[in-house]
Amino acid sequence: GSLLEKYGTYEMNGIAFSDHDEIWWLETIGGHHWIARRVPDDAYVVMPNQLGIDTFDLKDAFTTQENHLCSDDLKEFIVKNHLCLNLDDSFNARYAFGSHDDSDHVYNTPRDWFIRRYLNPHTYKWDGENADFTPFSDDIPWTMVPERKITVEDVKYALSTHFQNTPYDPYITRGDLSNKGALRPVGINRNDFLSVLQVRQGQEPIEWFTFGSNVFNTLVPLYIHIDTVPEYYSNTTAEVSTDNFYWANRLIGAMADACDKQSAIHIERYQRVVQSHSHHIIHTYDELIEKETDETRKTELRHEANQKAADMLKKETSKTLHLVLDELSFTMKNKFARSDA
Structure with a gap:
């Protein structure tokens, strides 16, 4: 964080810091501003190529810093640029700093959706007309508690997926093929x-x-x-x-x-x-x-x-x-x- 405040960065990005006790996810907002949030011990995070931290407790970040950290002037930066888009007193960092482009719904949110669908198949409705979340949802929670413990093999499978058993699978050969290969898979050729x-x-x-x-x-x-x-x-x-x-x-x-x-x-x-x-x-x-x-x-x-x-x-x-x-x-x-x- 101090390096970002001193030198800045020309792009938005994210990086995880971890040891035996904690995992923190830091996002570079751009310029000299950054935020970081502690991942709950019983939860996991899926991060495609976009900023993902949603709810962010500014009070914690500027007091006890138990679960939130940020650049020293973030409050002033938010106020000056009218970046708090919540209708209540809370602050959603994804609203303020994240992207919601049409291209995200092809390139990013579908990958998030499919991995959550794999790790939490029964927690939400992921498919059909009344789905809680779809490949095009911008509001998939930043963290989720999995339905069981996650193994190394689960991580490998998640990062190798290509929308298996959905209409978006580039390898599908039966049924409606109109959406075949329409979305960017996790396990891509490059x-x-x-x-x-x-x-x-x-x-x-x-x-x-x-x-x-x-x-x-x-x-x-x-x-x-x-x-x-x-x-x-x-x-x-x-x-x-x-x-x-x-x-x-x-x-x-x-x-x-x-x-x-x-x-x-x-x-x-x-x-x-x-x-x-x-x-x-x-x-x-x-x-x-x-x-x-x-x-x-x-x-x-x-x-x-x-x-x-x-x-x-x-x-x-x-x-x-x-x-x-x-x-x-x-x-x-x-x-x-x-x-x-």
Whole structure:
């Protein structure tokens, strides 16, 4: 916040700060102004490419600062520019600083709607004529309490979604196709990197990551208190090569997209196998690291765990690449058999 007040910023943006005890979400309003709100311990936040903090307690921000923080002159900035658009004494930061463009209803709010629909399927009515929220709603709450605990796999699924089982799915082949691909999915083709930071109480933090289009890739865990990362992750060059995770995933995504029906089962198995093996590696090395007292040996164990994950991932990724290439080969337009004559 002090950096923003001193140097400013030319655009609006958001960033999360987290540790074992708290998560705060900070939004840059632009210029030298900013706001931040503490995420409730039992809640989650979905943030597409727009500002999302809704209700904001200015009194708390300028007194105890338990759940709200902001730039020192925010009150004067709001008053001077007539930015409080509430009809009562409350202040909705989304009204004041957020965007409500027509393009948001194609690019941003649909992604928010679909992820909430996945994590809170019974809390609200998400579909139909009398839906509480639709892909075009500007008033979806900033935080929600999920209907169950959220796993790393849930986060991966949410960030890989493409409006499955809705009329907006770009892969839909049956029924009314008039809205097919009309809205921007979460798992878009130009995804190149996804990171999920798992801050764990009393255990080593884990960064799960992956490359390529999220619909077709899989997360792999990485112990982060290390000096180097396995070569399979780090040896990416501008030249396409199946010897690194980045290009292998890019190839799988491009080919699986072209024959999505035939490849779907291979992608599902790829993701499940890597996830299950990854958890086994984490459970094994968590125990070893926890028992070890020597810091040098702890670092060695982290490197060992990361390399085991990389070796497993390379094997499963190569296998999936082979299977998807095989499926795509059978869809080539120049295929021919004697019986076709």
